[in-house]
Amino acid sequence: MVIDNPIYFKKPDDNFAIQTFDITRIFGKLVAVNGINLNIKKGELFALLGPNGAGKTTIISMLCCLLKPSSGTALVMGHDINKDPYRVKATLGISPQETTLSDHLNPLENLELIGSLHNMKPKVLRERAKKLLETMGLAERAKDQVRKFSGGMKRRLNIAMALINDPPIIILDEPTLGLDPQSRRVVWKYIARLKKDKTILLTTHYLEEADFLADRIGIIDEGKLVALGTSRDLKNDMIDTHTIVIKAWNLTQKTIMEMKAKYEDVQISDGTMTITDRLADFRKIVDYLHAAGTIIRSAYIREPTLDDVFIKITGKELRE
């Protein structure tokens, strides 16, 4: 569903953990974030999707009070980012895009540093740090300097540092960037376990990550929020075509020409025909090909992906 900044979004509401009100940030001539209105419910995992340079990290920097909005504002757990930055910061746990650790400290010391900056009591902090290290599978390396850690271990510690102060809101900026698929799955599982207890704002350009984890997705492009909804809603609302993929042994030129004449988009590659059309009917197509003497190896309807949604909205690939 395409968002058009509805006016009813602009009222402070206790049900929301994060609300932005026409938030805008301009760098010179570049409008990095352009009047975004966003409401993230308490306990929701909200994914902000967009290509590099879309404005995701700028929004996060503003929510974390590291960057002042050029105009507009945001409420984080009811605290205004422009008026009350220290209270805003006290409600947040942040895992930045870069793996930002103190390399010569061990993981326990890293966690204790962040916890102490949040004014946590030493005893509570020590216990929570140990528990987090166990949860993240880092307990055995608790005394090793983190510079000796693998990329995956550092990423997990990066996330643990966002959780050490037990904040109501966790911001995960590209939490799995640069991880191998196996490590990424481990992180996803952990994030999934945090859902409901915490409000999570996740930015990613891995579509499958947003699809797997998010309750709702906001798609941002060139500083503007261009779509908002659940993954299913976005796919259903935005994709009104069907894609049917057929692998066949003996596709003849005549059959291909006939299919191209009937449907909007027909692609042929290595004996595979991909038909995309608003009126494409799976059964009709299979019956037609049978009748034409085509031997079908496999045929299926391809579900629309968020990538399709993104291309449909912006006209470009997410990773561009």
Added chain:
Amino acid sequence: MRFWSLFTRNIKETCRDVMALAFLLAFPLLFMLLFGAAFGGSNSPSYAVGVVDNDQTEVSQGFINNALSEVSVLQVSTYNDTDTALEKLRLGNISSYIVIPQGFGEQVSQLWQSKQGNISLDITYDESNLAVSEQIISIINSVTRSFAGIEIPITINTNPINIESRITNMDFTAPGIIIFGLLIMIPTAGRLMLHDKETHFLHRIMTTPTHPWEFLAGYASSMVIIAIIQIIIFILLGWMFGMDIIGSIWLAFAIFLLAAVCSIGIGMVVASLSKSENQGESLSWLFSMPLAIVSGVWFSIEFLPPYLQTFANLFPYAHAVSAARAVITRGVGMEAVSGDVYFLIGWAVVVFIVGTILFRRTMRS
């Protein structure tokens, strides 16, 4: 042509990094300007000299007013007795004092008539300031001969005072070396903050509800510990090489520590202004090297032209060198160096306030 591609890329990189370019061009420029200003042209040093006239004749008054006072490099002050002059020397207000003995006028008059005879003057100088003392004796010798109109050498009874103990060259040079060591803490003081900036770790800790002054205090205090250790090492090594601290070691330590705190403060300001380690390091050296040149750590500030002395006195290090030398070599107490000490304290407070304001801006741009 991979070489050419790399060459053009590096030229573009350098030229497009305004700070790096400014450093590359400004550093040699500033160095040459400072050295040129210090040692080039018609600039000449200025020495404060006291005179005690025990003769009180027209000739002796003429010697003071028409000979000594006419020498541009001398700033002549007259005192009624040697005790006052000695106290001024102890406090560092003058570099030396001349005692015109009774009978000076008579001796000079005889010389003018017969061209024969002898003149004697007593010069008491601060032995710790060796280079300056030699210059002054030489100047007074020439002036007196010129005044008397004689070719024979006059007798100058030099009295290098060992105010409370024997002063060595090390006593004089060590405070300057120590202050130089503390001055070059400027580049190192901000390095950790800049490293954290570059690795984005600073951003992470800025997302906690920590106030700017807490950040600065956190970074600075760790450096203060290092500074204390450095000062202890400096003093111990100085002592091993023959430096005697005639005055209070605690006062000398406090002066060194205040100089170090000022360096750390400047380092923090530089780190707040810079975006990367390279940029910060360049900016730090741009601050510290010219300050080292003009602050009297390597040679006496009196060799500098007055406007450079004024410039040097705007910064903490000339004050720190002067106060530390006074305590170490002349054994003066807090009453004699209080002006310098309060100046250092004021500088430290102001630089940290400026650092906090700049850091606050860094925290939320």
